[in-house]
Amino acid sequence: MNDLPEYCLDLAKRAKRASAELSGVTGQQKQQWLRRAGRLLTERSAALVEANDLDVTAAPSFGLSDAAVDRLRLNPSRIAGMAKALDEVAALPEPVGEIISSSIRPNGLEVQKVRVPLGVIFFIYESRPNVTADAAALCVKAGNAVILRGGKEAVHSNAAIAAILAEAAAQTGLPPDAVQLVTTTDRAAVDHLLHMPEYINLCIPRGGEGLIRRVSAEARMPVIKHYAGNCHVYLDRSADADMAERLVINAKCQRMGVCNAAESLIVHRDVAQALLPRIGKALGERGIEIRGDQRTRQLLPQAKPASDEDYATEYLGPIISCKVVDSLDEAIEHINHYGSQHTEAIVTGDLQAARQFTSRVDSSAVMVNASTRFNDGGEFGLGAEIGISTDKFHARGPCGLNELTSYKYVVYGTGQVRE
Amino acid sequence: MNDLPEYCLDLAKRAKRASAELSGVTGQQKQQWLRRAGRLLTERSAALVEANDLDVTAAPSFGLSDAAVDRLRLNPSRIAGMAKALDEVAALPEPVGEIISSSIRPNGLEVQKVRVPLGVIFFIYESRPNVTADAAALCVKAGNAVILRGGKEAVHSNAAIAAILAEAAAQTGLPPDAVQLVTTTDRAAVDHLLHMPEYINLCIPRGGEGLIRRVSAEARMPVIKHYAGNCHVYLDRSADADMAERLVINAKCQRMGVCNAAESLIVHRDVAQALLPRIGKALGERGIEIRGDQRTRQLLPQAKPASDEDYATEYLGPIISCKVVDSLDEAIEHINHYGSQHTEAIVTGDLQAARQFTSRVDSSAVMVNASTRFNDGGEFGLGAEIGISTDKFHARGPCGLNELTSYKYVVYGTGQVRE
Numbered sequence: 089m090n091d092l093p094e095y096c097l098d099l100a101k102r103a104k105r106a107s108a109e110l111s112g113v114t115g116q117q118k119q120q121w122l123r124r125a126g127r128l129l130t131e132r133s134a135a136l137v138e139a140n141d142l143d144v145t146a147a148p149s150f151g152l153s154d155a156a157v158d159r160l161r162l163n164p165s166r167i168a169g170m171a172k173a174l175d176e177v178a179a180l181p182e183p184v185g186e187i188i189s190s191s192i193r194p195n196g197l198e199v200q201k202v203r204v205p206l207g208v209i210f211f212i213y214e215s216r217p218n219v220t221a222d223a224a225a226l227c228v229k230a231g232n233a234v235i236l237r238g239g240k241e242a243v244h245s246n247a248a249i250a251a252i253l254a255e256a257a258a259q260t261g262l263p264p265d266a267v268q269l270v271t272t273t274d275r276a277a278v279d280h281l282l283h284m285p286e287y288i289n290l291c292i293p294r295g296g297e298g299l300i301r302r303v304s305a306e307a308r309m310p311v312i313k314h315y316a317g318n319c320h321v322y323l324d325r326s327a328d329a330d331m332a333e334r335l336v337i338n339a340k341c342q343r344m345g346v347c348n349a350a351e352s353l354i355v356h357r358d359v360a361q362a363l364l365p366r367i368g369k370a371l372g373e374r375g376i377e378i379r380g381d382q383r384t385r386q387l388l389p390q391a392k393p394a395s396d397e398d399y400a401t402e403y404l405g406p407i408i409s410c411k412v413v414d415s416l417d418e419a420i421e422h423i424n425h426y427g428s429q430h431t432e433a434i435v436t437g438d439l440q441a442a443r444q445f446t447s448r449v450d451s452s453a454v455m456v457n458a459s460t461r462f463n464d465g466g467e468f469g470l471g472a473e474i475g476i477s478t479d480k481f482h483a484r485g486p487c488g489l490n491e492l493t494s495y496k497y498v499v500y501g502t503g504q505v506r507e
Numbered sequence: 508m509n510d511l512p513e514y515c516l517d518l519a520k521r522a523k524r525a526s527a528e529l530s531g532v533t534g535q536q537k538q539q540w541l542r543r544a545g546r547l548l549t550e551r552s553a554a555l556v557e558a559n560d561l562d563v564t565a566a567p568s569f570g571l572s573d574a575a576v577d578r579l580r581l582n583p584s585r586i587a588g589m590a591k592a593l594d595e596v597a598a599l600p601e602p603v604g605e606i607i608s609s610s611i612r613p614n615g616l617e618v619q620k621v622r623v624p625l626g627v628i629f630f631i632y633e634s635r636p637n638v639t640a641d642a643a644a645l646c647v648k649a650g651n652a653v654i655l656r657g658g659k660e661a662v663h664s665n666a667a668i669a670a671i672l673a674e675a676a677a678q679t680g681l682p683p684d685a686v687q688l689v690t691t692t693d694r695a696a697v698d699h700l701l702h703m704p705e706y707i708n709l710c711i712p713r714g715g716e717g718l719i720r721r722v723s724a725e726a727r728m729p730v731i732k733h734y735a736g737n738c739h740v741y742l743d744r745s746a747d748a749d750m751a752e753r754l755v756i757n758a759k760c761q762r763m764g765v766c767n768a769a770e771s772l773i774v775h776r777d778v779a780q781a782l783l784p785r786i787g788k789a790l791g792e793r794g795i796e797i798r799g800d801q802r803t804r805q806l807l808p809q810a811k812p813a814s815d816e817d818y819a820t821e822y823l824g825p826i827i828s829c830k831v832v833d834s835l836d837e838a839i840e841h842i843n844h845y846g847s848q849h850t851e852a853i854v855t856g857d858l859q860a861a862r863q864f865t866s867r868v869d870s871s872a873v874m875v876n877a878s879t880r881f882n883d884g885g886e887f888g889l890g891a892e893i894g895i896s897t898d899k900f901h902a903r904g905p906c907g908l909n910e911l912t913s914y915k916y917v918v919y920g921t922g923q924v925r926e
Binding site: 110111112185193197199201204206207267289290310328330331334335337338339342374421424442446447448450451452454455456457458459461462463467468469479480481482483485486494495496497498499500501503504505506 | 514527530531600604610612616618621623625626671708709729747750753754757761832843861865866867869870871872873874875876877878880881882884888889898899900901903904913914915917918919920922923924925
């Protein structure tokens with residue numbers, strides 16, 4: 089594209105205009121849009137699969153693994169899943185206009201804190217094509233215009249899905265630019281857009297840590313970041329043995345490639361002898377390699393030595409690091425040092441230990457006697473999520489509709505002036 | 508300073524350690540610290556005035572105006588005011604640990620959203636020495652360690668105040684590094700600290716727009732920004748004449764040098780003839796120059812012509828821009844185009860106009876029949892404020908204690924695993 093800067097500027101300006109127009113769109117219209125888009129996706133299954141075939145055919149030229157090609161592939165059942173997800177977002181409560189709090193001041197002023205959209209969201213993703221529909225649905229339901237930038241491997245699929253979202257928008261009275269797709273695969277387009285804070289209010293990159301670091305370094309607007317999920321399970325000295333085994337196995341093994349899976353097991357020395365052999369056996373039966381400190385290896389001869397780097401690693405696969413500690417304090421310090429502030433769990437029967445752990449561990453979610461796998465928008469009751477933030481600013485943990493909004497103060501008076 | 512990078516790194520590391528230690532400090536201890544510091548400030552009035560004299564004596568060499576020197580000066584009554592402000596912060600409700608919301612999920616998990624400190628705050632200011640105490644009080648009351656960087660004109664005063672805050676901290680069991688002052692006036696120190704997102708969670712610059720733009724461009728961590736306050740009062744066609752005059756005069760004249768003072772008056776054409784002459788007269792009597800469009804000048808011969816730049820200007824002084832519009836829509840468009848998203852007011856008796864204005868004007872506070880001057884933490888019932896954010900991210904409008912916090916999810920289970 090020769091005129092890339094103008095193309096990006098035009099995209100951004102259209103989005104800003106659409107975001108202003110969205111303030112006149114009702115919640116009902118947004119629901120109609122989502123349901124209409126869902127129906128169109130289903131009706132156009134054949135055309136979507138055809139567009140997707142172009143991506144699947146080209147996939148080997150991008151060096152995609154078989155597993156990645158499988159994730160890329162659309163079929164009627166996956167398309168029905170996308171449509172169902174849109175219906176679910178439609179059914180979530182309307183976030184815009186919610187009065188978050190209100191008070192009447194002594195001088196009679198009524199001060200309301202009202203939920204409002206952020207404005208324009210730039211969403212960058214590397215994932216499966218269904219993310220195109222999911223992300224657009226959440227951003228626009230929260231009243232924002234969205235600029236989508238998908239991976240080059242899914243360019244035909246994403247274009248087909250975005251076209252359907254736009255068509256449904258036109259049919260239901262939403263501004264057609266509420267959802268726009270960056271149509272060039274030129275990477276420079278991302279940098280141009282990241283330098284437009286006057287048009288774009290928030291950027292959400294979803295993908296590997298490299299993408300997120302690159303985007304954060306370039307962006308001139310706020311970025312909701314999801315770095316690593318190096319999640320810990322700590323077995324306190326009062327841990328129930330059965331519960332400890334069940335939670336460790338669930339946290340590590342139920343789904344290994346996700347951010348809220350456990351990567352590290354910390355065990356109080358008083359229960360190491362009782363717990364580590366049985367948990368080590370259970371992990372071994374599931375093909376998990378254990379990398380431990382010296383005390384771990386004394387109890388688990390099959391364990392390999394753990395390096396400092398192991399304790400800092402998000403494996404996303406069949407390896408777990410393990411450490412025996414002398415105290416709850418040491419466990420907390422280890423977790424705060426090596427963790428990624430994502431999700432940690434304690435297994436304990438001791439009230440004081442639970443309170444110490446929850447108050448001093450500095451992570452987006454801290455679980456007491458529950459699996460790390462529960463850190464998730466759906467599980468927390470937020471509805472669908474656009475990601476899990478490891479930031480402490482604006483949004484932390486699962487980001488649903490509310491995390492895609494801001495607020496304003498609306499003040500009603502009867503002519504009050506300030507003395 | 509030869510070893511500036513090490514000095515800054517040490518400062519940042521100490522702050523991070525102090526922030527972790529603050530998680531073990533009770534709300535009561537923080538109250539004791541604030542009250543003790545207040546008492547010490549009063550008891551040491553003479554020494555503070557002496558330190559302040561060094562700054563006042565040096566002030567002409569920094570080119571400070573007489574008014575600026577007056578703002579810099581400490582005397583026993585101003586010191587008593589500082590102490591009183593600390594007592595007031597002590598009396599505010601404890602923010603840390605508040606359960607913002609909670610729910611019990613169908614599987615029995617109890618999910619709590621709990622208020623927690625942000626961590627380390629870097630506060631940069633150019634203002635009067637009392638800001639040293641105010642900012643430290645708010646940051647630490649919200650559970651954060653703070654690094655303070657004041658202006659070079661107040662270096663002796665700020666050091667004396669910070670020393671008292673540290674002394675009181677030591678006496679009440681707070682980590683002494685909870686409040687640290689950057690002791691070098693080397694500007695490079697600010698840049699070093701702005702590049703340490705691994706230690707500093709948030710930067711708040713308070714001062715002129717130049718400072719804020721410089722800090723925002725350099726910072727690698729989130730910045731709460733307060734840009735201009737180009738605030739508007741819009742007189743709708745159903746505006747009550749007396750109320751309109753009262754609100755315009757209050758918004759413009761009650762205190763002209765502050766961010767929530769009005770800078771621009773927008774008048775519906777249907778009431779321009781009835782309202783503009785009397786309001787123009789009232790403004791003139793208070794020495795306010797009016798710069799208006801052609802229709803304004805037809806009604807107010809004394810008005811000067813307004814340029815495009817006038818409509819975008821925050822005068823902070825005795826000038827107001829003025830425009831006659833054909834409709835509410837035109838008023839909203841003008842405000843969203845020229846405004847700074849700070850504070851706008853509508854004077855109207857029309858419910859629909861009020862709702863249109865509040866929902867479509869994209870500012871941190873939108874007033875209906877009340878003065879723009881009410882956009883203030885104290886007036887909104889937030890208690891003391893550390894500033895007013897013109898961002899839409901994390902915190903918007905007045906920033907009190909809650910806006911200096913984040914949250915975490917604390918989840919209590921009884922051994923639940925994810926299916």
